[in-house]
Amino acid sequence: MARDKAPPNVPLPPEPPSAPSGSTPSLPDLQHWTWVMGRAQQMMMEHGMGTATPATADAAPWPVVPGFNDPDTIRRATDFWTDSLTLWQRFLDPGAAPPAADEPPERARDKRFKAAAWRDQPYFDWVRRSYHLIADQMLSQVDALDGVAPKQKEQIRFAARGFVDAMSPSNFAVTNPEVIAKTIETKGQNLLDGLQHMLADIDKGQLTHVDPDAFEVGRNLAMTPGKVVHRTPMYELIQYTPTTPNVLATPLVIFPPWINRFYILDLTPEKSFIAWCVDQGITVFMVSWKSADASMKDVIWDDYIAAQVDAIDTIRSALDVPAVHTIGYCVAGTTLAATLALLTARDEADKVASATFFTAQVDFAQAGELQHFVDDEQLKLVASLSPDGFLDGRYMAMTFNLLRGRDLIWNYVTNNYLLGADYAPFDLLHWNGDTTNLPAKWHLGYLTDLYRDNRLATPGGMVVDGVPIDLTTVATPSYIQAGREDHIAPADSVWAMTRIFRGPMKFVLAGSGHIAGVVNPPAQQKYQYWTNAEAVDTLDDFVAGATETKGSWWPDWLDWLRARDGGDQVPAKRARVPGTGALPSLGDAPGEYVRAR
Structure with a gap:
């Protein structure tokens, strides 16, 4: 706001710096942002107290709308902005900021942020913590939903978790310190290699998890005589x-x-x-x-x-x-x-x-979570994907990948598309990508009779x-x-x-x-x-x-x-001994059907 039009009783901010101050905040920087954070905390406190205070006879109360201005929602919003400002303060002036709270053990085991730069470099530490803060806020909002059937809430939670995983800063080149370092080191070759991987996956309509030439049925898989x-x-x-x-x-x-x-x-x-x-x-x-x-x-x-x-x-x-x-x-x-x-x-x-x-x-x-894919709209979609009487196995593979999107989708986007890494030879993941088609009538009947109706x-x-x-x-x-x-x-x-x-x-x-x-x-x-x-x-x-x-x-x-x-x-x-009794041999294992595509 203009400095000569500040509301009454609100102290004016210090003059903000007129030019960028470099990588280390200057004294005017710190003074300005300290005022911003203090004023924001004051505004939230006043608003939160005003919302939580019972209405008097002289003041008509605002209607309480669950999920919007009820006390629990106000508390979560206040906590969110307070934590956001604390992170910002830590980024600007780590020495003056309150010590960082201990993170849950699962955060330390999160493979997306295993690189030291996510913690050692203030900017990327702020990016990482901000992401976790926003993710926690989104998921807590889902958990706090009232008046929603349990099954619907589970579907919303599943969708929210998928969105949160998709929006991780590790999935984007400009917010992932490993990708930035790799791009500088290779002069962008990693991005070209990753683009080649991505285009190949687009051509085959399926995400690749493993070196496609590493395994072959009958050569180093399915070899039991x-x-x-x-x-x-x-x-x-x-x-x-x-x-x-x-x-x-x-x-x-x-x-x-x-x-x-x-x-x-x-x-x-x-x-x-x-x-x-x-x-x-x-x-x-x-x-x-x-x-x-x-x-x-x-x-x-x-x-x-x-x-x-x-x-x-x-x-x-x-x-x-x-x-x-x-x-x-x-x-x-x-x-x-x-x-x-x-x-x-x-x-x-x-x-x-x-x-x-x-x-x-x-x-x-x-x-479990496969039940999220068996409502009427999903079943109509499945039916529309099977015009020839069978469902392409790639659709089923995509469904199973979505159940573990962080591990089976975004991990490979980061490693193979952004970092341009070669695919590792892993027999189990080769099998996972070796899809089979499903009879459409059976598939719809299975989803309807068992998953949906539990008959x-x-x-x-x-x-x-x-x-x-x-x-x-x-x-x-x-x-x-x-x-x-x-x-x-x-x-x-x-x-x-x-x-x-x-x-x-x-x-x-x-x-x-x-x-x-x-x-x-x-x-x-x-x-x-x-x-x-x-x-x-x-x-x-x-x-x-x-x-x-x-x-x-x-x-x-x-x-x-x-x-x-x-x-x-x-x-x-x-x-x-196979082939020597009443059943003659029709060919060597592993047979013809396993090779058919």
């Missing part, structure tokens, strides 16, 4: 070559999710769950699902259940065994649960000796092949594994399975999440898992009384599986 012994329009059945003279009498068939390629369980040899199982003396079969095309436009969930039953019957007949062990991972685990209920309804439950579930859900009441958890709520299915009738011995940090199938949601099945069950909580919690070879000695032999009602009770064991849970599962067989073994000959 075996044969394709059965093929249908839905799947290939792979039988793996035994490496032990004797094997468990009951074979194992694994149903991976058809949302991704099966070789998540057959990555590089040292990480392969399949190779490990074969080396433990198990006859292993793997289902390799076909990536959807226009020929699968009418495929629905019933068809995947029928395919699981077909695989079970094919193996039983070929090996002349009464039953098989089964594993269902994620969505294929959900489908395996329905398969068990269908077999039970048909009096055929004894075809399955045991069922193991990797991070699978059957009750979707607490299904599978209700006895008779879903009908398969004309048979109402009831999961509460399933008495098959079950091993149920959940990931402590799983953001796709939250541990609480997986735990719900223990309240539905009626057969003997063992629940195991593994360290890490949806992928690393499963793919955790014993030799790596990573993470841990928890078990609890007591009968408990809730996951919290399970954890409270659980025993922690360091390393992989795979050996615990193996002991459990062997106990189901009673230790019975047979020679690894004849039908136990």
Whole structure:
């Protein structure tokens, strides 16, 4: 304001400096900004006190609007501006500013701001702290919303968190000290390299996470020896070559999710769950699902259940065994649960000796953040993206990336677009980007019937092949594994399975999440898992009384599986060798379907 028109009783500010003062604030600088901060604090105090003071008979009160001028909102706004001014003061005159408050531990672990410049250089420290301050304010405003349904508030919180992650100063060249230093060091070559990465991603319509030439199925991924012994329009059945003279009498068939390629369980040899199982003396079969095309436009969930039953019957007949062990991972685990209920309804439950579930859900009441994508508008969008009867797998990949945007989107924007870094060779991330297409009818039905309406958890709520299915009738011995940090199938949601099945069950909580919690070879000695032999009602009770064991849970599962067989073994000959029994070889593993794009 003009100096000769200041309001009464308000001290005039010192003369501001007439020219830039350089990197070190001058005395006029400090005097001016000290006045600005003091006057701002005085204004906020007067306004806050006036708002909070009850109206008198002589003054008509302003209406209190929740989220605008209610006491809690005023307090948050006042705290926000006070903290903002404190940060500004620390930037201008660090010596005179109050000491910085200790930051939460998660801030110290935030990989976006690991460079020392984010703390050592006053400008970037101010940028970083200001960002955190604004982010905290935005998220607290969401938490304070009243009159909003819990589900809607979760959607708003999810969107706000995504916006906050997107607006991080680490994502922009001019506010990231690492990018600025790299640009100076390379004379801008990093930006040209990053532009090349970005243009390549635009061309393929998908964010790159890993060196595209580092891995290849059959060369250094999915290398466990075996044969394709059965093929249908839905799947290939792979039988793996035994490496032990004797094997468990009951074979194992694994149903991976058809949302991704099966070789998540057959990555590089040292990480392969399949190779490990074969080396433990198990006859292993793997289902390799076909990536959807226009020929699968009418495929629905019933068809995947029928395919699981077909695989079970094919193996039983070929090996002349009464039953098989089964594993269902994620969505294929959900489908395996329905398969068990269908077999039970048909009096055929004894075809399955045991069922193991990797991070699978059957009750979707607490299904996590994927529920944000199943309202009516989202479902209409999904339908519009599938004009040829199948959903391009890149859309599903983008959805899963959004669930962990900070790690799976913005981390790569910074490293590979702004810093121009080369992509690291990482087999798991190569698999993550190796997308598969999904049948449109199945996909919409799955989102609607399970995620939105949670029909599978209700006895008779879903009908398969004309048979109402009831999961509460399933008495098959079950091993149920959940990931402590799983953001796709939250541990609480997986735990719900223990309240539905009626057969003997063992629940195991593994360290890490949806992928690393499963793919955790014993030799790596990573993470841990928890078990609890007591009968408990809730996951919290399970954890409270659980025993922690360091390393992989795979050996615990193996002991459990062997106990189901009673230790019975047979020679690894004849039908136990792929291609030599009733099922002739149709080609070498990993087969054709996994290579189709």
